[in-house]
Amino acid sequence: MTRSRLFTIITEKWPVKVLSLAAAVILSIFYRMSSLETRFFTVPLSVESSDTLLPANSFPRSVKITARGEAEGIQPILAEDIEAYIDLGRYANEGVYRVPIQIRKKGTALGVEPLEVSVVPVDIHLLLEQKITRNVSVFPVLRGAVAEGYELTGQSLTPASVIVEGPRSIIDNHVEFNTEAIDLDRRNEDFSVMVNIKNDNPLLFIHGSNILEFRGSISRIARGIQENNTHQAIEEEHLPGEEQ
Helix, strand or coil: CCHHHHHHHHHCCHHHHHHHHHHHHHHHHHHHHHHCEEEEEEEEEEEECCCCEEECCCCCCEEEEEEEECHHHHCCCCHHHEEEEEECCCCCCCEEEEEECEEEECHHHCCCCCEEEEEECCEEEEEEEEEEEEEEEEEEEEECCCCCCEEEEEEEEECCEEEEEEEHHHHHHCCEEEEEEEECCCCCCCEEEEEEEECCCCCCEECCCCEEEEEEEEEECCHHHHHHHHHHHHHHHCCCCCCC
16 A cells, blocks of 8 residues: 555545544543542641731631542542641731642552542631730639638649730730639648640640649638638528517
C-alpha cells in the first residue's frame, strides 16, 4: 500500500472518525468515573495563624471531606490522613475575609491515584483581629458547705493567674477566669485538690497547664462562738411579742 493511499484511508470521512474517537474517550472517562468509590469523612479544621492576627468570631471546628478513588486505593485511607486547615499567614491587617479551606494529604493518602478530595464548606468568613497576650486572674468557685461546727478559714489558688492569648476585642473584655466547682460538702479538715480552669471561649488560648491547685483551710468553730450563734438562732425563732 502506497503512502498516499494510506493517507487517503486515514483522512477519509475524518469528521466521523474524530467524533467516534471523542465518543470513545468520553465513554472511557464515564466508565472510569462510575467505577470510582466514594468515602466521606468528618475531620477537624485547624488554624495556621499568623504572628499578629487571630480569628475573632466563631467558625466551624470540623468540615466534611469527600474522597473519590479506586476501591483498593481509597479503602485503606484513614480520616486523620486528610487534614483540613486555614492559613492566616497571607493576611496582614485586621478585617473581615473569606478564607479558603485547604486540604493536606499525608500518611495512607499519599501516592493514591486517582484520588479526588473535596471539602464542604469550601471557605469561611472570618473577622481577624490583632493577637494579644495578657495575664488574667483566676477565681475559685466553691460549692456546698463544710461539716456542721466547722468553717472555711482560708483559701488559696496556685497559680492565681494565667497567661491568655486571644483576639484584641475578646481579651479587652475578658477580665477573669473561674475554676470548675470545688466541693466543700462535709469537709472538716484542711484539704488540697487539683481543679480545671473553666474556659468556655474556644477563641481564647491558655498558655501552660489548665489545672490549678486549690488549698482550703478548715477550722472548728470555737465553742463560745458556736453557742452564741445557736442562741442567736433561737432568739430569731422567738421574736418579742410572739407566744412562747
